[in-house]
Amino acid sequence: MLSSAMQILAFALALLAIFGATVATLLPNWKVSAEQGPNIITAISQMQGLWMDCTWWSTGVFSCTLKYSVLALPAYLQTARTTMVLSCMVATLGLCLAALGLKCTRWGGSHRAKGHTAIAAGACFLSSGVLCLIPASWFTNEVITSFLDSRVPESSKYEPGGAVYVAFVSAGFFLAAGVIFCLSCPGKRGGQPESGSSHPDKALQKQLYQEQLRRREQQPRLQPPPDREEPPPPPRDKDVKAGYSLQDYV
Template identity: 85%
Template structure:
């Protein structure tokens, strides 16, 4: 009985890390970062694009962001990434609530059998949240790399995957691992 409680606590910690990192990835403005391909030393700005805003970092140290207000003007991969990342955060949060009730080390949540069913439900929520986080990160990365490799795109308009994409991949891993353990 002790090892399974320990594994549940480990999975719960992974799930908390997954929820936090998925939320951070959703909010970060650096899903795409301007690439320094063929630029000269006089380049004055660095640009970043996120799910919710585009930011520019000027050589003077000024950091300016503008929100993306129109949903319909966005490309399909960006609309999908927004939606699935928000759904991932919601499913993972619901999984955390269920996991807190289903942990063997807690006194609330009902009988041993109902705790088992609750823990399995939490695991399913985490797996779904992990997949919902993995899909936009993969699709977004594919779009950025495809555009980067396109020879018709000028060098000044090329972007690379930013840190938020990597955070999304890590959070998907945390959530999937927690779901499988639960």
């Protein structure tokens, strides 16, 4: 029962992680311009994402420009695009496997098959977490390094945006869901492989029956004492009647 509740919690965390990773991939605020310039009247706010660059003007105009050229992008930005898309795809596959591996559902086969499916779903979630954590960490490192560089002008410095934090939280949810799914269905219990039945009481009854047989085999067997003479069988009625003569009846 506890394992089923933990699996449901992990499934909910995986759903939130997929939603957060998808939103973080599409958001344009992976890095936001730092407001340190001397010109405060214009108050231009610039945002850069994985797919577009947006500018918010003080007059209220908001404009975005798509990044059409892939080869012109830096290496960390190309890596972030690829890994975030792969993270969402692998997580979707893990979510389908997790729906079949839940113990509280009837589809998915036997108990052993459900355990293997749940472990596969946990592996997908762990991979998605790593794929989501790599671009977020690399992107943050590049932004902080550029911000602390004295050769970069103040107007060209950026800070990590909200999409980076969403990616970090989604990666944490992916890793937590993957660990729970991998640990909720162990392959063996008590040195005996799991039975194909989905009912846990049958496996317990089988173990108890094997223990009783083992105890009976260990008990010493009682043997009859040697040189024991068996009593003769009692005489039959027809033999007794045969011993009487006809004179006895006269």
